[in-house]
Amino acid sequence: MANSIVLPGQMVSDKPARLPYCYVENNKTYATVLSLLSDDGRLVPLCGPYEPLLDDYVVSYVSEVRFSGYNININCPANAYLSGREVAQKLTVGDVLYARISAVDEIKSVELNDARLLRGGTIIEIAAAKVPRVIGKKNSMIGMISAATGCEIYVGRNGFIWVSSKGNQKLAADTIRMVEAQAHITGLTDRIKAHLDAHKAAASPAAQN
């Protein structure tokens, strides 16, 4: 990979370019966040808060019950709103949901729909920028973790990951955090596979006894 790390204020192009995570001054383009500069000249942030986008699926929880709906925490500065019509049952504060972002406006007010209640699990929080690595190509990474641990896992684009209590939840959580910590280093899939296999080998003699 020829990707290089760029820092805020670093020039990414000597021509004015309207790119995300960039600004233009004196006909030159500069980066605004710590990010990777890809070969095609685009920036991929390495850190930073979640930016809600339309049609993103997020893991979230109810933070406030209102008259006709719910305020939902989606790991982003602005609260999301879920109308009471979108869910069949009554929700309470702390209920975990897997939901789709149905609307975002310019001041980042978010509306949700297609919500699904998740019971009997816990939320792990990781950096939103690392979510694509946790999912992997065609769900390969998360599929591997889920199969090895026997956990049901829902990954939200916002950096919240729900892991069911059924299965080896701790191993799943540790592995996901390992993916987060090493997301930028190549050969990640092999290392994660080795990590899961090592735990499997360690656990199996104990299971026989």
Place this chain on the structure above:
Amino acid sequence: MEKPQLIIDGKRADGRALDELRPIKITAHVLNGADGSALVEWGNNKVLAGVYGPRECIPRHDASPYRAVVRCRYTMAPFCSLEEHGRSGPNRRSHELSKVIREAFENVVISEAYPRTQIDVYMEVLQSDGGTRCAAITAAAVALADAGIPMKDLVCAVAVGKIDGLVAVDFSKDEDNYGESDMPIAIAPRNGDVLLFQMDGNLTREELSAAMEMAYKASAKISELQAAALKAVYDGPKKEAHLVLGDKFNSQ
């Protein structure tokens, strides 16, 4: 106390040349709980910076519909220096420094990206030996970048001034207390903008321009260190960012 000799044989009391910085070590991403963090060890100074946000602005009436509110808090720990500082927490001096540091960062943080939110920057001086506000700004800039806050530049800061009639850079506590002039400056290295400029004592015009030149040279070195610290976080396998408890118990 009697004034110590600050310049000995053309060198400073600690053996540095006039334009030489103290040894600086910057470590980014040192805290698990904060969105961004940095530890700056600058000579005998140790400053820890933590950034939270953008997050919901509280109280709500402080929020702006147009931009994020940047809040800075500079505090000195009660144990940070030889003299006792008494109770920790904000005092007149730390209020002033928090304000000027905030104004420096308001110039570079692209706050329009996050309306109705606040960005908190906490700087804790754990050990002090002169030049803590510069170390705090340097740490806060790295912490902000580590938090992924959009900024126009990575700010760095250094103090310049005059000791025993000679213009010099980066003062220790003695040089600050017994020198003739102390001038902390925060600089945006990309375009050379001066974001913070304070001065105690007096300088002539010629001394001022010599001091500014020295500050720009020193700031280039500091911003190199800042960049290296941020890149180091993503270069190798990062040390585990969380504490694993109960490993032994669970495997039984």
